[in-house]
Amino acid sequence: MKIKQVRRWKKQTVAEQAGIARRFSGRLLWAVLLLGGIGGLVSLGMSPQTSSRNTSASFLEKADARLTAALPVRELFLKTLSNGVVATGGNRIGDVYLTNNRLLECPQSLDTAAMTASADAIDQFYQKYQIPTTVIAVPPAGEFYASDLLDGMSYPSQMPAIESFYQAIDLPIRKIDVYHVLFTATEDYIYYRTDEKWSCYGAYCVYRNAIQRMGFAPISYDQYVITHAGTFRGNLYDSCLYDRVTPDMIDVYSDEDGSKVTDMTAYPANGEPEQRELYQTQPDGTADLNTFYLGEPCEKLVIRTNLNNQKKLLLFKDDYADCMVPFLLQHYSEICILDVTQMEHGLSELADVSDYTQVLILCDADTFADTKTASAFREGKNT
């Protein structure tokens, strides 16, 4: 008699089969995670070290960000995800809004208590030194281009928070209303399409207004020769890899008759002083927006020019100010630049404030809403 052979899997109970599947999954996933970690570390070791703009990030946040950037599958995964979101009708990938013409950063809700603390610290700074001070809070590009979003899609404005911040700063500190300055130029190239920052032309428009309020005649736009240093795709593109938006250009505004830089020294928080050029191109001739103007971010930079007008500017800034510095150099014999996002030492250790004739504070609204920013205007970091 022929005995029908019953296959082994048919004899197993559901629980036994689940157990087998779990055992295999356990081995496979554990191996994949271990190998993934080793692969990540190897690619991290092979990728070039880049300095972070965000020094307030913890060690782990930086490690996560670096691991993300170094992952070999990053591009494939992110592009697949972006295409998937767009295909399902979405117009937002993480914190980036997609429009036909540009990528817009979705602004974070600002910490109003921290902004008030920053405003108070600026007031106290002015009370102490009595040096003419000007404050510029830069709004995000979305304030000007929110209409590019889908019809009726709301955009969370930061303007009320910026207005409250300005109101909290006492007179006679001058406050530049960037929104109204740039609003008339929205048809022009005032913000990058793939990066959150303003363009060189946007910085020029605000410079023209601010420098007048600071007592100088601005250099006319016609006097500049504009050259393109290169094209790039910025940080908004990096976080979504949505490539249907035209890449950006880095411009250099040069005035042949203007002042020239005679010395530019960078003082990193943990390192030796180094000489730098105003514009930094990569060894292969390309330009990276993060380092093109003024080089790698560092705690303090001192730039001297061949002007002999005894005018010295102390500039507190974040990375928005980088492309405005070349315009400001036309009016000062020395500019001391303190990056509030990179400062690890107290103000008194970095500069003799009373030595300067004017103070300019130029950051975007997010930086003013950072709890660390207020301490940049105090003598010691933790006082």
Place this chain on the structure above:
Amino acid sequence: MQFASFTLIFLFLPITMLLFYLTPNRWKREVMLGISLLFLCSGGWLAAAVEILLTALTYGAGLLLEHLRQRKHLSRLVLTGSILLHFGALLLLRSDWLFSLKAGWFSGKSLFPLGLAFFTLQSVGYCIDVFRGKIHGEKNWRQLGLYLLFYPRLIMGPVVSYSVAVKSLCTPVFDIARVGQGLLRFLVGLGKKLILANWLGMLFQTLCQADTGTYSLMLVWLGAFAQLMTLYLELSGYADMAIGLGLCYGVRLPESFGKSLFYPSMAAFADQWNRTVVQWFSHYVGTHFRGKNHFLYLFAMLATWGCIGLWYGFRLPSLLFGLLIGGALWLEHLLWRNSYHSVIRYILTAVLLSLGAVLLSLPDLQSVWSYVRIMVGTGSLAPTEADADVLRAYGLIFLAAVYSVSGNWRYLLRRAEEQSWFRLLRTPLTLLAALLLLAANTAFLIQTGGAVSMQLLL
């Protein structure tokens, strides 16, 4: 370190699992404590120091309470001090109180330790149990340290009493099937958080940022329900990750959430939503007021759920969330105790919970009022153009989330287990699903920059 981060998934977890696996059984407890301390320190040295100090104080309070067991007045004093200290620390570190002091002295460094809210419940529960004589004050500091600081449970619980937890923590069963089950559960939880909750959460954010009248009444209610689903997916996702991580180290943690978000009654909600936390507050707060009197029951409900609301966030809207749920439970107890479940009850429960989700998610009463006044019909009643845009952008993920929170997929899975094709292909299908889930989670994690934190600060 966040659960949803590359450093945990690809470095911390596999390496510490390997270390734990290679450690002889008698040292496993100490190694696990070391791993948990390492995890704790990743959230910042200052914050870790605060939590370690509180652990030491709990240890000391436990021994003191044990020593003073016969002297009730003194032991009551110690217990009160311990409770005030723990809840005071939670209140001070979590709220915006002393903001300028914290910002000035610590230069913006986070002082809020990882999972302090759950830590506080476990510490206080331990002290009360010792005071009541249910357990003895633990003399072994490593054992108590592991109970309070066991890292899978740190961020999202569950809250387990000491007598129950100590058995599983001290005798972990480490085998590869458990590891597989744990990793799968972890990936499912991660997917709930990264793929569904984060994406769907943007719908409510979009609606909150709109001007009054931009969106219609229907969409605003859909948004509130979407936020309820977001909260459920996020919290239950973290609970899944905690249970999964626990299994990876051989420890089985109790379930915190029910399998579905659709509740036939508020009582079912109270029974299944973050149940270990609700049970904790019912046990340590609500039982003091229980009685047959309806008003005493109302007071018990309001006190219990008011405390739960404040535990979720020290804000007025969170307190209102608690009071809303407590009041609804009392009303249900009073009026509908014996009625049948019906579609209307499912809808009414969902409506109340959606309102609760709005209260729990918005920071102040002004924002709550801006949203709620559209929910009560002061805005546009007819669908607007903007509605279509939002539905186009989030419609698919909304439907996917509805299906996910319905729990129906579990039923389908159970049915499939009886089919011969599924029995034959179960292992390869599980492996494929695990790899796809890992790839999808990795893609979403890449898009968020490598790490994501919780919406609620617990």
